[in-house]
Amino acid sequence: MVSVTASETRSRPFLPAAFRNAFVDALAMVAVLVLAGLAVFLFGGAAMQRVVTYAAIMLTAVLGLQIFSGNTGIVSFGHAAFVGLGAYATGILTMPAALQRTALRDLPPFLAGHELSFFAALAVVLVLAVLIGLLTGTPLLRLSGSSMAIATLAMLIIVYTLLVASREITRGSQPFYGVPREVGLWTAVVVASIALLAARLFRETSFGLAARAAADDERGAAAVGVDHRTARLAAWVLSAVAAMAAGAMMAQFLGAFSPRDFYFDLGFTLLAMLIVGGMSSSLGAFAGVVVTIVVVEVVRRFEGGGVVLGFQLPVLFGLTQGVLAVAMILVIWRRPTGLFGDRELDLLRRSESASIAASAEPPRRAGAGHVAADHLSRRYAGVVAVDDVTLSFDTDSITGIIGPNGAGKTTLLNMLAGDVQPSAGSVSIGMPVGKASAFRFARAGIARTFQNIRIFPRMTVLENVVVAARQVEPDLAAAEAAAMRELARMGLEAFADRPAAGLAYGLRRRLEVARALALKPRFLLLDEPAAGMNAVETAELVAILAAVRAERRIGVILIEHDMRLVMNLCERVVVIDHGRVIADGTPAEAQTNPAVVAAYLGSRTARAHMDAKTD
Template sequence: MSESKPSGFMPAAFRNATADALCMVTVLLLVALAAFIFGGAAMQRVVTYAAIMLTAVLGLQIFSGNSGIVSFGQAAFVGLGAYATGILTMPTALQRTALRDLPQFLAGHQLSFFAALAVVLILAVIIGLLTGTPLLRLSGSSASIATLAMLIIVYTLLVAGREITRGSQPFYGVPREVGLWTAATVASVALVAARLFRETSFGLATRAAANDERGAAAVGVDQRTARLAAWVAGVVAAMAAGAMMAQFLGAFSPRDFYFDLGFTMLAMLIVGGMTSSLGAFAGVIVTIVLVEVVRRFEGGGEVLGLHLPVLFGLTQGVLAIAMILVIWRRPTGLFGERELNLLRRPGRQAVTASAAPPQHVESDRLTADHLSRRYAGVVAVDDVSLNFQTDSITGIIGPNGAGKTTLLNMLAGDVQPSAGTVSVGGAVRQASAFRFARSGVARTFQNIRVFPHMTVLENVVVAARQVEPDLGHAEAAAMGELARMGLEKFADQPAARLAYGQRRRLEVARALALKPRFLLLDEPAAGMNAVETAELVSILSTVRAERRIGVVLIEHDMRLVMNLCERIVVIDHGRVIADGTPGDVQKNPAVIAAYLGSRTARAKTATAENQTA
């Protein structure tokens, strides 16, 4: 079989993303043009402000939308960008009076806006790396709370650093060079960046980890690095927005970059839809229009003959209500998880799977050496030593709770052994699921761990990119794996829509896309009907023959095990009680006793339960 070459000068995913981004940029520029031609100064200021906020919100989307970690701290980076730009662009004469105590190394420079922006962007990368490295050791809500702490820390520093920031006094005298077209241009760049980021290997990896951390690690995703890239990109966008905000406002204080701004940004993103750049784009437009309408009533006045009192904070209140309504009616935001996907074609042409030799030639042996694993008094695996070769299929069987999954988890680097070691290709490896995957050990899970909110194709591309850095080739290889599993017609559907048996096959396709030397399958036929199981057996036999990989599978379906495996390892109470051909194992008295024993125990329990009932 031959691998089809990707067509076009750009991978399909990037072509689609670029078309989406250009469409949104066109809308933004048309709005700016309309404000420029037909709008007065006030309207142009509203659109300029909207473009600045869009840049900041897209930064938030790049991190939070892809990683699933809500960041409350993004406003802090807008503030840092604003203050840095303020200092760098303030006229030197004014600096001498407004910032009398400015440290020598910062004093006396007056840069143009774009020169200052370049400095701010470099600074943003450094700040992003310094803050993201410790922060992303945490995940989920702990990471979110840490971003909140970051907001408070930056606010406190801005207030405390009086020599540089004038403390809580207004920071004034910043030239107002940022207008409609500068803001629209920077926001356009941010739109393209946010839309394309989703499709980069970092974007795919971050989304995969947000969908399922263990599943992502099993396909070689180093989630910390991927999340760090998303974080840094988010900080860069936030600080760029801050740079524009400084020159848009001309004067500001730390309070302008605190909870209110953080809340407004989050509300904009949540209203539109967190997980897509389209959501961020639409969220900013919808909320800015809403806020502009509501603002007219904040100062009180007459509406349809009714006298309205002055209502301070009305805009924030309405924004909060809008956010609650959206979360209630459409938890994924007005635009849900959808991008525009202008060039995504349903029913893509299937391509044949690659028969290319596996990448990890060195890892021709997978060895468990005196492996044990204890869980608070339970010995799940007890001193197991096994050797698996490539070009073989081994079945691991045993009664429920015998320790099979725990053993497989250790062989996949997913569980740290209490004692003993696992080596791949003769080299002992520390438990690390993503490193094991990258060294040629792929796996599936007993409880399926596909990425439900990514498309079927993306599920497999995440894995394919670990061995094929070129996205176009990775897409072609992924389509090949899907075609092998009969899933190519679902390529552009979210994996959540697949039926149970199809999801199991998707997990196998995803594992195979890693071009592994070893494929570890935990009950691959569970929940499949007889026809599906027969198909799976045939696929696994073919794959093993074509790629000469070592398959190790746990299975309760004895017919499948006896048909497919040439070696069977039997585990009971965490120990290997038999290891041989299917014929030998079936006759082994210890195996018969273990299985009969567990059946007798089950029968006794059932009888006891019936009697009690």
């Protein structure tokens, strides 16, 4: 538990910079939506008002899809099912009792005779959406990637089949009629505005940050304490709420509907709208709906045939879906991430206000503890990567792990970080973590970097570090301040608002270290941190690591092939060969150990080369 003093609380802004930025962005989009509604209300006819009302309803549904797919990177084909469930639930709850007795004679008693107002029914639907989201999301989100996408398609088919089969409740494949048509322009605009706020703000919450980090690199996200299943479940439940709210409005907008209205055609339309605008942002969802609705309305003028520029056009059934498919293909071809890509409006710069608070709270020292490997082994089929290793590491020390390529160093580090399960033996990290896993080890104070850099390229430099800081700080404002402090330490504060994908290689290495330090770890595990760096960059990194150790008294365990770095920085050197520890002592002892010379250096010439590097 992190304590917060009264002075620290007073120095923090009321809203974190990220939330202020998101709130302003959402208000800007809401203003555009409200102005469009006001324009058609004052100057448009009934037909135009229906178009804008329908667009607002579809925007709510697409935002629901964006909350999940845009943040997790998993394409959902099943959100049309949520829209259908919301529509049928609202239809049953709001249908006049007299009509219900004739249209739904066999309706179960607990569903009959409610005759609620739209907003009362909407409240019930939202609660139902949370329950359905949890019920469907818990098993579905045990999958990932394409498996999860296919599972959502299966969910759509199952829901459609249930709606058709439940004749006593839904009238089966026959039209479900008699629903009051109480949803008009302003109801749709208000609900869509709330959905815009929710979608834009969710992106900056701890769940949204975690989901986006896991979408970029699931293993890297686990290393900074992200439980991707919990984050994805939160996104799934909120997306179900938005989609079912859209379904509730759709029911009272149409008045009559059937299960086919919420099947493949609707699912395709929702995806097309989101892909055209840009799946990863609420701005993309907003723009995709606007562009698609305009295209659809224009194309529908010609779907029934007619004369255009002197040419007689035939009746072209399915022209609208065909044009949507072509538009989606063209957008993917020319702009694979959609018209707006990953970008939000970002009307405020979140790093500026965060940097002001960056010096408000000095770094706290991590608690004491140890990491121990007890008879640790790891086998891959017939290959023994780590063989019966017993080691203990203390805080306030820097240990280097060296050895030939393929000696098992990275496998050992992965087990110490909870990233790989041992085949035999155990790892103790000085405190209970329950079931061993990378995100639990990270939350317990074991931070790490990777041999192959694992940053989150689609997130900004600041967001990369905030993801980690959010695991140990009491709120987002404190996490932003802590992230800016670590970026300043690594000389990256000037890049805070830039996408991490645009950083040069050496800066990416620094970002990964900054992200690990933001966890306030007891131990920092580094896998070849100087790989790919020049001599100047390596010297700067050595100075930073030495300063961090002195300031925080944390334990540092690093794998490195640069002998100058190891011998100058480390107080202890562990040498591994063929998965076994062959030496453990000071750098001077490692240099003179015959087993090390034979296994790692191989010859007097190589030893002389090592001695030269450490001079």
